[in-house]
Amino acid sequence: MSTQKSELILVTGANGFLGSHIVHQLLEKGYRVRGTARGPKVALSREIFASYGDKFEVVTVNDTAKDDISEIVRGVDAVIHAAAPLPSHYKGGIEELIQAAVEGALNIIRQAEKGGVKRIIYTSSIVAVFNASGTLGPDDWSTVTTEQAVAGGPFPAYIKAKTEAEKAVWKFAEEHPQTDLTVLNPPYLFGPFAPNFKIPKPDFGALSTNLHFLHFLQKEGRWYPSSPGAADVRDVARIHVEALNSPPQSQVGPKRLPIASPYDANWKEAARFVREAYPELVANGRLVDPSTGPDFPFDKLPVDLERVKEVTGVEPSSYQPWKDTVLGAMADVIRFEKQWIAEGYKVEIPALEDYGF
Template identity: 35%
Template sequence: MAKVLVTGATGFIAGHVIHQLLEAGHEVIGTARSASKAGPLNQTLSAYAGRPVSIEIRAADLSADAGWTEAVAGVDVVQHVASPIPLTVPKNADELIIPARDGALRVLRAAKAAGVRRVVMTSSMAACAYGWGEARPNPITEEHWSQDNGAADMTPYIRSKLIAERAAWDYVSDEGKGLALTTINPALVLGPVMSGDFSASVEILTQLMSGKLPGTPKVGFVVVDVRDVAAAHVAAMTNPAAEGERFLLGDRFIWFRDVAEVLRREFPDYASKVPSRDIPGWMVHLIALINPPAKQLIPELSRERHISSEKARRVLDWTPRSSEEAVIAGARSLIGFGVV
């Protein structure tokens, strides 16, 4: 069993990574901006696990050097999960890019200096599938990288994931040589939240279930369950064949309309709030003026981005839940916490 540091321990994916690491018998330490997060986090983890959970939280912020030497002390493996995910598009892309890139490098440098043997880093499908225009490969695989070329779909968030992952691989191929790195590149992460404080990715479900959208735009995405994302992180940590590799994670591409249909069928009490008609692209632009999260849908109108997770299935023995199961579990948990 290993002693594992999980960065950004209070996050959506990180909570599930911590839970699965503990279930597998590993010792877990987390980082957060403040050690005071330990109490609420342990309460959340305990409630989800159905048993008492108590992990140490070490204070460390992606935007500063302080704390990282102490955070990685005595650790065998680092699960670097922390990264900013915005609810709205920032005015300045550097608000996301700098902390994502510099934070990843801070973690890697501290890990290398402390003699950590392995880092598993959460990246994203965003680092693979964007900026291609109509020439985009179909499906996208781990061999592909997003093209930072000023295309409309290269949003600040997309660029932050691309630049941070590129910087990580550059580091371990040069200054950090000898430090084993694996990146996990999930598609849109849904599935059960552990509390009412949740990731921006789940905002898609809250938007659909709260009556904020008059209809479903022609936008789609590949979905992956957060529990399966966590499972891949744990498998990548222990599988020697995962060293130096990227792994794209996702079930299949589905349209917004399909998600709405699942929600109306499975949650009839919410059927009147979940939109049942399509809305044209021009209306999405109007909605984005008063509903900022909708702005991130604009570059995705009518686009299909398919990915292959064959490599994760083959190397990590990874089998994902269906997109429908991820949607249903996410919605049920949001209802349970009174979010919608």
């Protein structure tokens, strides 16, 4: 483990799928980390990273949109704001959803800036970049209107809310030029969980987007992502970490980084990978039939990764291959299911729409 760094980095959502990978990679590089988690997850986060001793601490933040974190940012050298969740079943209208997203993004950043933190890394989403222009780059923005979000259901509403939240973050940075902002725009994330990650009992929300792989344990394979494109969670975490040492905006311009795997993420192929790796589950009739996979018009998002390379130094050739992503995710999902059953829990695979997917 490297011990070259001694900076203290605040990571929101330290117990999440992406956040825990960011924390792990920071600790492995010798950074000190102060993570945030919601109340029930605080003790679990301490357990996951206990081997790092006083290099890791975790504090309670139950609501990123409202909580006072003025003491939490004290002494922090940089903030990685990876926790900006949207409710999967929001009860209010589109304006309330947008406001919740904006405040979830800005509250942490606003208080960090007030506390003297200059480096901010914010996790947005590739949906804020989507448009019909072909190759997606840092100048592209979603064109979903409020009217389309209202009429189109949960996914257009999600796109609109994430887009407006990111625009609010950029506006804040423009009004506070001392803030060195980097925004990352990843797609669906898959892959193994961070080392020592724990889900002690069935908690399908904690599986995050890897919940899709739990559905691979059903032959009928009814639940796949609703749109193409993916990235390995380890790669996206690495880009967050490398962004800490990126040149300032004054040298390289706005650091907006759309991300996607440079490899095809084909779900029929993913099912074949899993069936080859687990013949015993095939024999038991448990694994998904590859023919059930979706036929998307493309399997790889047309994202220009040169900006990521320019800002962070992360080469597209270093990204995890799709097969490694798939098998890493599947191994952990199978491990958790076996663990839960061994401890007496009944595991009933839920419908994905119950979790906002």
